[in-house]
Amino acid sequence: MSRTVAARRRPPRAIAAACLVAVALLLPAGCAVAAGAGPDRAVTPSATSVRPAPASPLPAGPTPASPAPAPERSGTPHATAAPLPGSALATLAQLDVKGRAPLTDYDRARFGYEDGDLDGDGCDTRNEILRRDLVDVVLRPDGCLVDSGVLADPYSGRTIAFERGVQTSPLVQIDHVVALADAWQKGAQHWDAATSERFGNDPLNLLAVDGPLNQRKGAGDAATWLPPHKAFRCAYVARQVAVKHAYGLWVTAAERDAMARVLGGCPDEPLPGPSGPAPRSPASPGPAVPSTPTPGSPAPTPPADAPYYASCAEARAAGVTPLHRGTPGYRPGMDGDGDGIACE
Template sequence: MRTLLAAAIVVGLAATGCTYPMTGANPVGSNPPARTTPTRSPAAAPPATGTAKLIFAELRQVRVIASRPEVAGYRRDQFGQSWTDDHAGLGGHNGCDTRNDVLAAQLTAAQYRARSRCVVIAGTLPADPYTGRRIEFRKAAATKVQIDHLYPLARAWDMGAARWPLQRRVDFANDEAANLLAVDGPANASKNDSGPGEWLPINRNYRCTYVLRYLQVAGKYALPITAADGDAARATTRTCP
């Protein structure tokens, strides 16, 4: 009789949807064990290579200041006679002025004035760094190609060169190897005395090189850069090859 009664109770509970609690690791009424999904560590950014790596190396060395100060007294002749040959750098004391040295080095098919080994009267800038354009240089229209100081003279004056001895300023202004570049005249005028924080070449393919060279000049002459220059330099590395 008890057996029949127990069976009847089981059948009745099953018919009403009730079940017996199960014993074990997960009894009815407790939360099921949490399902864990393996998580992946965020992918590390690839290390900088090429020009970007060089830019970051220069940024670690150069001094950064909040903004460019204003120092009275700047004149072009504070850096010596324009394009003087009397300097300690590449081409110095070779009998030719610095502007013609740069034109001779950076133009292709350079032509010289008759009976002169120095004065460049024609040539081609095959790919202007700042615009990417090909420019035909003729001395009759000399301003089409200008010689730019990557780290401008007026900027250098404000950032510390005002305290330099004259000969150091002369060497800086005529440093063909580090600081001088033959470029499109209007592009050079638009740059004026800006740094990378205010101006970058419209030729995107040259921006990384421009930033790197600017930082290298700053490092060579112990000149600071502004915080804006540093920000622009780091942003530019994202486009470097």
């Protein structure tokens, strides 16, 4: 009887062994059910999955390609060829990186921009930059004041018609590319008066631009503001680098990174050089504006002993209006639009 029972038990074990071989050979696993049906023990998937599969004698089929390893993320741009000497990107690496100093004792007037005339030609800085950056310029008879012109605004990419006037002059403003307050917080607080005035009137740091955009920029650096016109960003950042390098100003880490991102897209962007005022020859004199009294009217004779006027009303009462920049009695406080003519 025991031999009969043993004989009956052999087939299930044989079946189980056959199934294990089938699994090892990657054959259909339907035998697992038959193996598990034997009275001795069930063969479960977990029991077979832990067994290492022997090398298959069958021809190996095509194996899927292994995915390429993901590139390491170091947090810094991939190394590129060294920037060209003299490029803005190469010069950026030469700037000191420090934190922003406080704005304590900052005074915009210290930079002397309002009355600036560094070349001594009698024309203020604003009008010299307008004459440089505008086209179709029309001057007033004094040869200094820009009466009208057309600006291809670098910040917006738009074309702006400029016309001198209380309401229209602010539409085109002169921007300090490196803002005066930003310079103050990054080294300028230690300058003497002459260096401050030179910086405030340096044509390299000045651009005629869209007035509202200039107001929106404020004292922002490259980390907080860039021109909306993306095609100009490389030239804009390159000019900031040139100014900071020329005057020994530093940058913050965030500012340096923002500059590097922009210049990384134009690594050969040259460093702009000194940019003086444009010659006056292309400008056309505008219609004659009487600068002397008409016959029969009293000549404007400012008081010799008191050239200071508390208001335009006093200047008009003295018969000396309008007051031009550089003439006795002129004060920027009476020149609301900053065009060089007070009490118009």
